[in-house]
Amino acid sequence: MPDPVEKYLERYGPALSSEVAAHLIKAGSEAPAARKRVSRAGPNVKRLAGITFPHKARFLYLQQQFGSPSYWANLTTALISTRSAYGYAIAALRQRKGLVPTAHFPIVCGSPLRQSRHLSPETVYLRLSQAGLLTKVTVGGLGECIALIQGDGHYEAWAEHVRARLLTENILLLAVKDWLKKTGIVSYGKVAIRGDDPAPQVGTFLWDLSAPSYLGPMVRTGKDGTRKNGFVACDVHLGESMTLAGVAPFVRKCQTLRTLRKVGACLQIFVADRYDGAAFQLLKENGIIPATPASLFGEDVASGLRQLTSVLENAAHSIINADQFDELFSKLGKIEGASIQLRGTLFEYLAAEIARKTISTDIKMNRTFKPTTGTPAKAEADVIAITSHQSITVIECKGYSPRATIPDDLFKRWLHHNVPTCFREIKEHPDWRNLAVRFEFWSTAGLSEDALKLFARAKALINADRYSIEVRLGPELYVNCQDTHDPSLIAAFEKHFLKVEKPPGDWH
Missing domain, CATH: 3.40.1350.10 (Trna Endonuclease; Chain: A, domain 1)
Known part of the structure; x- marks a missing residue:
């Protein structure tokens, strides 16, 4: 008789032990018997070590499922459902082809640099690494990266795409910086973007862009009469449509930042090519601006950014078209620094x-x-x-x-x-x-x-x-x-x- 736990995993994919037990109970097993069957599952059923879930639940999977899309999707869902910092980090990496430069991990993972009762990015990486889920790899054109554990050749296969996307995002950040300065939303000379020293920071979090704001609605007056400026914080991601799980780490950053009493008001913006409906709604519900390059700068700049990623990927494969670069200079050249x-x-x-x-x-x-x-x-x-x-x-x-x-x-x-x-x-x-x-x-x-x-x-x-x-x-x-x-x-x-x-x- 086939193992019912193994049969469940084959049909529905990796799952928490509590979910498997609930399924067996619904199928007619008594609760104690169902839990015993799960705990005594056959040798083909693997248990994720090093990551804890509520009520002593374990994440179960079959060996052949490890590293598959369903493995990462189900693990991410299980972790985020318990508001685990590990789940947000994995979700951020999955949104980004499973690969980010090490310096970007503290920005995307959703965890504060240092805050009471919160795991830092370093701790999140260390524990996920010890659990065999994340690793550090050196990738050509990107340097040292933090990545989801994948098969041989996966990282190099995506390297040029990721590098082209990051270079395009750099231009996008210059555009956002230029727009914020010219509209007077932020202090003109104090906009920091990813790669600057010091890094963009508001409160205990790193961002792709940050700047102080002295607009009337952003300034708070304390009981002693002192005025405290506000901030603008922005993250960006180009390429694939932002999923609900993909925006969850940013939403977590924004929600946690708002609990810090010593940090002034903060206007929070996410910029992406496009959003899934649920992702867009989640950002709106949490008072975050879900922007696109087109909504901020018009279709001409948006199409230039899309074209730039493609042109850079072609250039990486020895296809350099002077006319295409001319067109990009025309579309994007008005952005300061572009x-x-x-x-x-x-x-x-x-x-x-x-x-x-x-x-x-x-x-x-x-x-x-x-x-x-x-x-x-x-x-x-x-x-x-x-x-x-x-x-x-x-x-x-x-x-x-x-x-x-x-x-x-x-x-x-x-x-x-x-x-x-x-x-x-x-x-x-x-x-x-x-x-x-x-x-x-x-x-x-x-x-x-x-x-x-x-x-x-x-x-x-x-x-x-x-x-x-x-x-x-x-x-x-x-x-x-x-x-x-x-x-x-x-x-x-x-x-x-x-x-x-x-x-x-x-x-x-």
Whole structure:
């Protein structure tokens, strides 16, 4: 006779032991007998360890169901139904293809950084990791990420999509920042967005964007007559329609924030491409603005953002269309800071393709170096080209306007921080430690005379047996681009990084 517990799980998917027992009781078993059958289920029935549920319930599943969509969906539902911090974290990851950069996890998971009777993001991750549900992985183009446990190849398969989405969200955040400043909703110079230092924070929570607000309805007057400003807090997510479970972590953040007496009034906004009906209703019921790029900025900007994600994914697969980037500059260029970010992102992809066609086909982008020896530090390399058993070239990309000059501080940081930090880890890496090492600074803008002198002195002092450094500016990079004989690369470089109105040699 088949095990009734196993039969239930096969039909309905993973479930709490209490749900299985209730089903057996409804089918005619006495309550004690039903609970005993569940507790004595056969060896094919697995029990999730490390995560507790009310009334000593356990989460049951069959081995072949582990990691499946029904596994994550049912586990998330079970956890959120008990208002568990673990459920909100899993729901946030599921909404985001099961993968977020480690730095973004405290924003999306719904937990406060530090608050009485609440689990912190670090604790949530640690316990879910110990339960075999979450892990930390290094993903090409994204760096260290927190992810749902998935099969081999899953993370890399989604990496380019996630990176394109995050880059597009960065442009969206610039647009929201610009809108809030221009409308006077927030203090003009105090808007923080994801990636800034310090990070956007209101109360005990991190957000994708935050800013103080001094509008009349946002300001509170205390009993002693002091006036306390309010805040704007905003999270964003582009791509898939926001589900009810997907917005639940944000709603939890908003609800918990409102219980903090020392925090002023807070206008809370979520921005997404679209929402499921139940998700939209949940946000509205909780006094949260469920915005879209179209509702905030019009369809032209919204279509530009949708197009940008697609264009970036194509660029990651060596399909670079200069005309499409022209269209994006036209649609999104009015957003303060968007043109700079678009130009920098485009140049990284161009640089990667130039390196792939002129140095090595083994190319990695946006890798974070964190050596274990020496002073604790980390540095990100934009492009890495590896020639098997011979050399490794680490490239810093600065895709500025050709009429600009690279700030000296940026060049000094590359020379004095990035180069030595990356070199320390390269010497620790089992596959790279014996390769010839080269660091190159690629810029479509010029360097100041001081920066050029600094480079010349550093190059003369470096022991060539350790590593070498090189600077490649616009004219040389254009020649390298032409050497690829790729019309799309050349056209993109000429349209966005070539100073056509001046003689070819005049780049400083």
